Amino acid sequence: MSAEVAKEHVETVSAASHAYVVEVGGKLDGQNTIASQPVAGRNTMERPLFEPNVEVRIENLGDTTVENVRLTANGRGNRRSLDAIVSEAFRRYAGKETGLADREKALAIWRLVRDAFYHFNAPELWFEDGTVKSDLYDAIHLLNSYENSGCSCTAIAVARLWEHAGLKTRVWNFATVHWISEVWYDGAWHMLDADMRVFYLQRDNKTIASVEDCIRDRDLIRRTHHYGPFAKTDPKDDAAHGSWYQDKNTGTPYEVASCEPNILSLRPGEAVVYRWDNIGKFHDNGRHVPTRPKFANGKIIYRLPRPLMHEKHTWDSHIIPVTSPWCIVGGRFTGKLVSAGKGGLLRVDISFDRKDWRCLWDSQQDKDPNIAVSLDDAIATKRTNAKYQYWLKVQILKLVSKPEDYRLDDVCIETDVEMNVHASPSLTLGKNQIAYADDTQGPRRVRITHVWRESSENTPPSTPTDGRHADGVLSWRGATDADGDEIVDHWVEVRGDADLRWPLACDLxxxxxxxDPRWQAPPGWLNPGETYFWHVRAKDKRGAWSD
Structure with a gap:
């Protein structure tokens, strides 16, 4: 879909909290143009046909470091602590942050994790000292950097978030075939699988079953649709999942991540850039090629506000730390070397522990005073733990003249990061409520720039109306489309609550x-005499969904 010229909104911040509105026009956004793509097996990956967000840039224009910067759009975009993630889940899916029943807490957290990921291209896991390790076992890292994941990662993340919300949990591993998480509420265990986007109902068609319920009655698994609403129907594959459920939990040990808050602080001259596109850099285990995972590449840009080395300096080395809340996948160091003396050796090294250093550039091998060094080769992104911090060291190793004869101007460090766009401050159609906050004690001067696109190329169809229910057949008045586009698909949700907040069954x-403006509910899921509530969205031929 084509788009109009990008639009821009600039805001200047001088207080610890700052709220404003950004209004997005047009008729399309990332929510009403969602499209599904098959990946591995029946797994699907959803992405918008039109994404209005281009970038959000937050810059520190002041003279002091701005601590713990946060930015949200409509209450979303800050997933850098367990508190923030749980709060967003409750607001988004329950409509409130307090007064929730344990069942509501469990479902809200499960839905947030389920909606943030798809199963494919899972980054590397490895054994070390008898324990499975990965930065993806840290729920904060997982939700901030990755949109692709595996079953163990999502199971452990969901369990960690449940625990933070005060719920009792346990994680099952069936002989490394599949990992799932259970939560305790209403006096029993309940299994919610965020990876396969599934849960199983007991025979009452109301109560979410436990793993042990499924082991006793594997037809609970066999009758259930797996992999979410976009996945193709395959009863044979659904039935096959019943063989995974064994009487014994193999209990493979895994490293319990600390899930420490990921702090974003901006030094004078430093900026963070949220992006919704990518430049092809991501952390991965190299499997499932050629399908590339869905991700965005943002940047952390540090422009030193003064020369790194100049005539008043007499030291022979300088170390610059770079820390990121997101997985680091590349970068670039640039600067201009000015030497008043003859000869000598200036070198730029990188380290990930401040012990082992690797040379990136030296002035004897590269005589060009305009330094431009890629960090990509030094930052491993395959089959290794992801990096969230590194150090650059600029040093004089050999002198023919005095140290003060060297000057390094225009130093800029660009760090490429991998972002999960679900954890970014995304704009949608209409008025967006933006909230900035930081923990700086003292003055700050921050500039925030939103860049987005607007498109009116396609008008979404109207929402189907006049729904009726008879013998499991749902029918409705066909949607109309202002552009005259054909209606080609529908998204049906059947719920047990009038607010349509809580999923009732994966098959519904x-x-x-x-x-066709009708849908036959799968047999066996609707109880006689029960009242159900349902909602339908229509999609036109060009991919736009109704509300």
Whole structure:
């Protein structure tokens, strides 16, 4: 889909909290143009056909470091602490942060994790001292940097968030075939699988089953649709999952991540850039090629506000730390070397522990005074733990003249990071409530720039109306489309609550794959005499969904 010229909104911040509104026009955004792509097996990956967000840049223009910078759009975009993640889940799916029943807490957290990931290209896991390790076992890292994940990662993340919300949990591992998480509420265990986007109901069609319930009655698994509403129907594959559920939890040990808050602080001259596109840099285990995972590449840019080395300096080395809340996947060091003396050796090294240093550039091998050094080769992104910090050392190793004869101007360090766009301050159609906050004690001068696109190329269809229910057949008045586009698909949700907040059964949230304004609910899921509530969205031929 084409878009109009990018638009921009600039805000200057001088207080610890700052709120403003950004209004997005047009008719399309990332929510009403969602499209599904098959990946591994029946797994699907959803992405928008039109993404209005281009970038958000937060710059420190002041003279002191701005501590713990946060920015949210409509209450979303800050997932850098367990508190923030749990609060967003409650607001987004329960509509409130307090007064929730344990069941509501469990479902809200499960839905947030389920909606943030798809199963494919899972980054590397490895054994060390008898324990499975990965930065993806840290729920904060997982939710901030990655949109692709594996079953163990999502199971452990969901369990960690449940625990933080005060719920009792346990994680099952069936002989390394599959990992799942359970939560305790209403006096029993309940299994919610964020990786396969599934849970199983007991025979009452209301109560979410436990693993042990499924082991006793594997038909609970066999009758259930897996992998979410966009996945194709495959009863044979659904039935096969029943074989995974064994009487014994193999209990593979895994490293319990600390889940420390990921702090973003900006030094004078430093900026963070949220992006919604990518330049092809991501952390991965190298499997499942050629399908590339869905991700965004943002940047942390540090422009030193003064020369790193000049005539008043007499030291022979300088170390610059770089820390990121997101997985680091590349970067670039630039500067201009001015030497008044003859000869000598200036070198730029990188380290990830301040012990082992690797040379990136030296002035004897590269005589060009305009330094431009890629960090990509030094920052490993395959089959290794992800990096969230590094140090650059600029040093004089050999002198023919005095140290003060060297000057290094225009130093800039660009760090490429991998972002999960679900954890970014994304704009949507209409008025967006933006909230900035930091923990700086003292004055600050921060500039925030939003850049986005607007498109009116396609008008979404109207929401289907006049729904009726008879013998499991849902029918509705066909949606109309202002552009005259054909209606080609519908998204049906059947719920047990009038607010339509809580999923009832995985088989009762489906994309029909048809423009026909009717849908036959799968047999056996609707109880006689019960009242159900349902909602339908329509999609036109060019990919726009109704509300």
């Amino acid at each position: 949230e489906r994309v029909t794959g048809s423009g």
